[in-house]
Amino acid sequence: MNRTLSHWTALAAGLSLRTQAFVAGRFRPACEGRTFATLNPATGEHLAYVAACTAADVDLAVAAARRSFEGGVWSRCDPAERRRVLTRLADLIVASTDELALLESLDMGKLVRDAATLDVPAAAEVFRWYGEACDKLNGEVIRAGEGALAMIDREPVGVVGAVVPWNFPLKMAAWKCAPALAAGNSVILKPAEQSPLTALRLAELAAEAGIPDGVFSVLPGLGHEAGQAIGLHDGIDCVAFTGSTEVGKKFLGYASVSNMKRVWLECGGKSANLVFSATRDLDRAATFAAQGIFFNQGEVCSATSRLFVQQDIAEAFIARLLAKVDAYRPGNPLDPASGMGAMVSEEQTARVMGFIALGRESAQLACGGERVLTETGGCFIAPTVFTGVDPASRLAREEIFGPVLAVATFADEAEAIRLANDSIYGLGASVWTDDLSQAHRVARRLHAGSVSVNTVDMVDVRTPFGGVKQSGSGRDLSLHAFDKYTDLKTTWISL
Numbered sequence: 001m002n003r004t005l006s007h008w009t010a011l012a013a014g015l016s017l018r019t020q021a022f023v024a025g026r027f028r029p030a031c032e033g034r035t036f037a038t039l040n041p042a043t044g045e046h047l048a049y050v051a052a053c054t055a056a057d058v059d060l061a062v063a064a065a066r067r068s069f070e071g072g073v074w075s076r077c078d079p080a081e082r083r084r085v086l087t088r089l090a091d092l093i094v095a096s097t098d099e100l101a102l103l104e105s106l107d108m109g110k111l112v113r114d115a116a117t118l119d120v121p122a123a124a125e126v127f128r129w130y131g132e133a134c135d136k137l138n139g140e141v142i143r144a145g146e147g148a149l150a151m152i153d154r155e156p157v158g159v160v161g162a163v164v165p166w167n168f169p170l171k172m173a174a175w176k177c178a179p180a181l182a183a184g185n186s187v188i189l190k191p192a193e194q195s196p197l198t199a200l201r202l203a204e205l206a207a208e209a210g211i212p213d214g215v216f217s218v219l220p221g222l223g224h225e226a227g228q229a230i231g232l233h234d235g236i237d238c239v240a241f242t243g244s245t246e247v248g249k250k251f252l253g254y255a256s257v258s259n260m261k262r263v264w265l266e267c268g269g270k271s272a273n274l275v276f277s278a279t280r281d282l283d284r285a286a287t288f289a290a291q292g293i294f295f296n297q298g299e300v301c302s303a304t305s306r307l308f309v310q311q312d313i314a315e316a317f318i319a320r321l322l323a324k325v326d327a328y329r330p331g332n333p334l335d336p337a338s339g340m341g342a343m344v345s346e347e348q349t350a351r352v353m354g355f356i357a358l359g360r361e362s363a364q365l366a367c368g369g370e371r372v373l374t375e376t377g378g379c380f381i382a383p384t385v386f387t388g389v390d391p392a393s394r395l396a397r398e399e400i401f402g403p404v405l406a407v408a409t410f411a412d413e414a415e416a417i418r419l420a421n422d423s424i425y426g427l428g429a430s431v432w433t434d435d436l437s438q439a440h441r442v443a444r445r446l447h448a449g450s451v452s453v454n455t456v457d458m459v460d461v462r463t464p465f466g467g468v469k470q471s472g473s474g475r476d477l478s479l480h481a482f483d484k485y486t487d488l489k490t491t492w493i494s495l
């Protein structure tokens with residue numbers, strides 16, 4: 001795809017935005033009639049006022065979801081029908097690529113180029129993959145002897161609440177909704193207040209694809225209102241959450257004071273990237289080290305935000321890394337020549353700049369460190385690298401969620417493993433080495449849901465994604481995602 005700035009600008013001028021909640025098959029204002037503003041963080045301009053849903057809207061959506069679930073129109077239909085609908089939805093997403101990519105970029109600042117070539121195709125692929133899986137999951141028949149027939153089957157859990165963040169709005173929605181819908185559940189999606197637009201367009205496409213009324217609702221709203229009401233609702237059987245560790249812990253609390261709903265959490269991260277001196281292609285490793293932190297403005301839960309380099313190659317490696325940074329120069333997210341987009345909001349920009357100020361006091365600033373392009377009215381931060389970072393400092397320990405890389409060195413394998421594991425998080429980790437035994441040894445010892453060797457942050461629909469420790473529980477993607485959205489049912493028949 002070779003789209004120009006003028007193509008995207010012209011398309012943006014004619015874009016129509018969905019701003020109301022989608023409940024029981026139709027768009028409607030929030031029950032209390034309130035709205036919230038969504039901004040374009042690349043310009044500071046208002047994009048739209050969007051329905052601010054509250055507990056009353058959650059009640060309506062749950063009632064519609066429950067009706068559809070108990071009625072069986074989706075939950076008990078032939079799985080081959082769910083396959084046809086979900087793969088049709090994948091086709092509709094592909095056909096709407098430019099529009100969805102543009103909505104994503106305008107709403108949260110990411111490069112439209114990335115949204116069009118990565119986010120939107122990935123969301124479509126996830127719907128297609130789970131759609132295809134619908135009619136290929138079978139139950140088990142157990143050898144129970146002559147006198148009995150014992151069967152184990154998977155049943156949908158019922159009504160699923162999906163609460164997602166702003167960094168990959170459409171993709172995160174797909175990661176939750178596709179397997180939950182494929183399993184036969186009714187789903188209520190709450191997008192982040194910073195980025196509601198693609199979720200609302202997805203609702204429309206889902207209806208067009210044939211998802212029955214009530215089976216899929218989208219409730220835009222604020223976290224402490226719509227999000228909390230989903231967490232506390234007795235009519236919701238399961239919540240799948242992606243977001244911060246702080247809010248993830250709240251969902252555990254909501255479940256404990258309501259109906260003990262299942263809570264699956266994909267939370268924060270501070271992934272380590274270990275570069276050993278046995279790495280032959282240091283230039284390739286440097287290219288990936290830069291991508292691992294600067295892609296999507298560093299607003300990636302599994303960003304490799306801690307780089308540990310073996311002492312004897314540190315100087316050479318850091319020089320190569322700094323040579324890669326220029327490719328991530330921020331610019332207009334609609335301009336295919338820009339290297340990085342805008343931060344999602346003023347609030348997030350201020351938070352990241354606060355960490356940069358801390359870094360200036362405790363480490364060496366090797367590049368960046370500034371807010372840039374302020375004349376645009378947008379939220380842009382230069383790609384920033386700190387070296388000599390103390391592993392005990394906040395820069396090394398806390399999730400920054402911005403384009404800020406903390407670099408430190410290690411003497412040997414044991415120290416590398418100790419530094420990497422010294423974190424409250426355990427989402428991803430990367431290892432660079434051409435010593436096969438070392439790669440296996442280190443990968444086994446790392447406390448992380450995913451370890452990428454000689455690449456960074458490898459994510460694929462066929463393999464599970466999720467974390468250990470305070471990065472959360474449960475896994476998105478792969479057939480294992482069905483574990484979250486189904487219950488095992490035993491049927492024992494005495495013959």
Ligand code: NAD
Nearest residue numbers: 164165166191192223224227228243244247266267268301
């Ligand atoms: P956030 O936790 O602030 O918000 C996530 C969602 O929770 C939003 O929809 C928000 O409206 C809602 N929410 C906020 N407060 C709430 C409350 N009190 N009760 C109920 N719901 C509430 O996270 P964010 O700022 O949108 O996203 C950034 C965070 O998400 C980072 O910590 C990042 O690591 C994490 N993240 C994790 C993954 C993963 O797969 N592990 C992926 C992407 C992002």
